[in-house]
Amino acid sequence: MEQKEILSLKRTATNIRKGILKATCSAGSGHPGGSLSITDIMTYLYFKEMNIDPKDPQNPDRDRFIMSKGHCAPVLYSTLAERGFFPKEDLITLRKTSSYLEGHPNMKSTPGVDMSTGSLAQGLSTAIGMALAGKIDNKNYRVFVGMGDGELEEGLVWEAAMAAAHYKLDNLICFVDYNGLQIDGKITEVMNPEPIADKFIAFGWYVQSIDAHDFEQIEKAVENAKKQKGKPNMIVAHSTKGKGVSFMENQAGWHGVAPKPDECERGLAELDAYLASLDKEEQ
Amino acid sequence: MAGNIATRAAYGEALAEFGADERIVVLDADLSKSTKTDVFQKKYPDRHFNMGIAEANMMCTAAGLASCGKIVFASSFAIFAAGRAFEMVRNSICYPEFNVKIGATHAGISVGEDGASHQMIEDIALMRSIPNMSVISPCDAASARFAVKAAIEKQGPVYLRFGRLAVPQIYDKNATFEFGKGVQLKEGSDVSIIANGLMVQYALEAAKILEEQNISARVIDIHTIKPIDRDIIIKAAKETGCIVTAEEHTVVGGFGSAVAEVVCSEYPVPVKMVGIEDQFGKSGNPYELLELYGLTAKNIAAKAIEAMQML
Ligand SMILES: Cc1ncc(C[n+]2csc(CCOP(=O)(O)OP(=O)(O)O)c2C)c(N)n1
Ligand SMILES: [Mg+2]
Numbered sequence: 001m002e003q004k005e006i007l008s009l010k011r012t013a014t015n016i017r018k019g020i021l022k023a024t025c026s027a028g029s030g031h032p033g034g035s036l037s038i039t040d041i042m043t044y045l046y047f048k049e050m051n052i053d054p055k056d057p058q059n060p061d062r063d064r065f066i067m068s069k070g071h072c073a074p075v076l077y078s079t080l081a082e083r084g085f086f087p088k089e090d091l092i093t094l095r096k097t098s099s100y101l102e103g104h105p106n107m108k109s110t111p112g113v114d115m116s117t118g119s120l121a122q123g124l125s126t127a128i129g130m131a132l133a134g135k136i137d138n139k140n141y142r143v144f145v146g147m148g149d150g151e152l153e154e155g156l157v158w159e160a161a162m163a164a165a166h167y168k169l170d171n172l173i174c175f176v177d178y179n180g181l182q183i184d185g186k187i188t189e190v191m192n193p194e195p196i197a198d199k200f201i202a203f204g205w206y207v208q209s210i211d212a213h214d215f216e217q218i219e220k221a222v223e224n225a226k227k228q229k230g231k232p233n234m235i236v237a238h239s240t241k242g243k244g245v246s247f248m249e250n251q252a253g254w255h256g257v258a259p260k261p262d263e264c265e266r267g268l269a270e271l272d273a274y275l276a277s278l279d280k281e282e283q
Numbered sequence: 284m285a286g287n288i289a290t291r292a293a294y295g296e297a298l299a300e301f302g303a304d305e306r307i308v309v310l311d312a313d314l315s316k317s318t319k320t321d322v323f324q325k326k327y328p329d330r331h332f333n334m335g336i337a338e339a340n341m342m343c344t345a346a347g348l349a350s351c352g353k354i355v356f357a358s359s360f361a362i363f364a365a366g367r368a369f370e371m372v373r374n375s376i377c378y379p380e381f382n383v384k385i386g387a388t389h390a391g392i393s394v395g396e397d398g399a400s401h402q403m404i405e406d407i408a409l410m411r412s413i414p415n416m417s418v419i420s421p422c423d424a425a426s427a428r429f430a431v432k433a434a435i436e437k438q439g440p441v442y443l444r445f446g447r448l449a450v451p452q453i454y455d456k457n458a459t460f461e462f463g464k465g466v467q468l469k470e471g472s473d474v475s476i477i478a479n480g481l482m483v484q485y486a487l488e489a490a491k492i493l494e495e496q497n498i499s500a501r502v503i504d505i506h507t508i509k510p511i512d513r514d515i516i517i518k519a520a521k522e523t524g525c526i527v528t529a530e531e532h533t534v535v536g537g538f539g540s541a542v543a544e545v546v547c548s549e550y551p552v553p554v555k556m557v558g559i560e561d562q563f564g565k566s567g568n569p570y571e572l573l574e575l576y577g578l579t580a581k582n583i584a585a586k587a588i589e590a591m592q593m594l
Contacts (some may be wrong), residue, residue: 030396121336
């Protein structure tokens with residue numbers, strides 16, 4: 001990837017992160033931690049990889065993205081807004097009674113949302129249905145999925161893992177946001193789902209492990225996945241929960257708590273400083 | 284509001300209070316700070332197990348523990364406890380009639396901002412339909428404490444429905460309750476308002492609104508939805524001639540239906556229901572949502588008048 005393109009993606013990701021802070025702060029609730037950890041992956045998919053058109057969000061041939069960890073609606077909305085599916089100004093209506101931006105993704109109210117989610121693990125199973133439909137109809141669309149590492153504790157995930165491999169769904173590209181944290185603490189202490197990569201390998205998936213915040217690694221993994229035939233794809237993305245906002249990083253406490261206005265200001269200032277540093281780098 | 288306490292908070296406190304009983308084991312599914320089982324965990328760490336984000340497994344594990352003599356409290360949000368794990372609750376807990384108490388928090392629309400995916404408004408219907416299951420849905424902290432105590436004493440499965448929102452105290456701290464017995468909170472002769480959970484406070488307010496129109500409304504809190512207090516319902520039907528039910532739940536198959544089942548078969552009189560009208564909720568401030576879906580004192584009063592007009 002060219003340096004210029006990396007810089008541009010970093011800028012976009014930072015703007016998406018700003019949207020996450022503003023939206024959750026305005027709502028007074030919501031989930032910033034896991035939203036910030038998967039932001040770079042979302043940025044890559046929506047700004048480089050996916051065949052989508054904000055003017056035609058229902059196109060049957062489009063690529064799909066399913067936020068299986070639906071509590072990370074803030075990053076999905078901020079990405080969709082940044083990409084032009086709806087006005088960025090609307091992000092601050094998140095979770096309000098009059099808003100179309102529900103606390104968890106609602107495909108019937110929000111343009112660009114491909115599946116209603118919020119109950120963990122169901123997203124992956126619905127993705128299997130979409131991928132299977134693509135096979136039945138001989139369509140070329142791909143189905144992308146964002147999952148949490150805590151989410152992997154659900155038994156349904158492993159039913160889905162079995163089915164995806166059984167039906168050779170190579171049009172399915174799934175990311176696990178491996179940030180090591182869930183609500184009650186470290187995943188290894190609450191209910192250890194590790195070793196994650198080995199488990200999916202054993203289930204018959206094509207598995208790659210990457211740094212979730214490195215655009216070149218994301219690109220390489222997605223390009224590899226696209227070349228694979230006959231196996232579903234799992235990209236185990238090692239990430240930092242709360243990435244980009246220093247006081248939120250690696251803190252389980254920021255899973256489902258919105259920043260207060262002063263905290264939001266501090267976070268935005270950090271992200272603005274980062275944007276300025278990117279400008280400098282460009283020159 | 285100051286002085287308001289969420290029933291889930293009272294649940295956590297009660298678990299810790301009664302937790303000295305060595306038979307008690309508490310399970311949670313990565314939500315211990317929200318369900319408040321963490322209060323028990325701090326006091327009795329050896330008898331609290333975090334089962335991770337795996338509610339179905341948690342319910343069957345609870346069944347296995349109970350088969351070995353434990354009294355198990357299994358907790359999660361109501362949507363996952365009664366919804367996701369429904370069939371495990373039915374087949375592994377209720378069919379063998381195990382001593383598993385399901386501590387379901389965040390029930391109803393007052394979950395608020397998390398939105399429809401997390402607003403469990405079908406759990407009363409689901410849980411009361413299972414043979415052997417008892418269902419208790421308290422309206423405040425004192426009755427929530429009682430619910431935990433009753434669940435420990437009652438042999439067999441019990442579903443406990445708790446809310447996220449802090450609610451006013453209806454009862455005195457030392458009030459006494461009886462499992463399966465409703466409580467008449469206010470005498471009245473023109474209409475009976477039979478309410479449950481968070482709606483009890485609005486039932487009392489509705490009675491005041493009606494009073495201003497010279498309508499005498501009886502107010503009854505039915506905390507134990509199953510087995511339901513048939514006597515208090517039949518008496519209300521006979522003495523006031525019409526009934527309004529109020530629940531923070533869908534009107535399809537829920538608390539109102541449970542009351543209507545008794546009225547229809549024993550002493551038919553008009554029954555109007557206040558509840559969510561066969562639709563999903565949405566995100567928003569809990570109080571705005573209660574207003575939006577008609578879960579208000581005003582609406583209860585209006586339905587009371589409608590019920591009276593049917594006579
Ligand atoms: C079936 C189900 N159980 C419980 C929850 C409540 N819940 C929301 S987020 C969460 C923790 C998720 O952790 P993880 O998957 O690691 O997400 P991330 O760290 O990426 O935010 C839980 C338990 C839920 N949404 N769905
Ligand atoms: Mg995680």
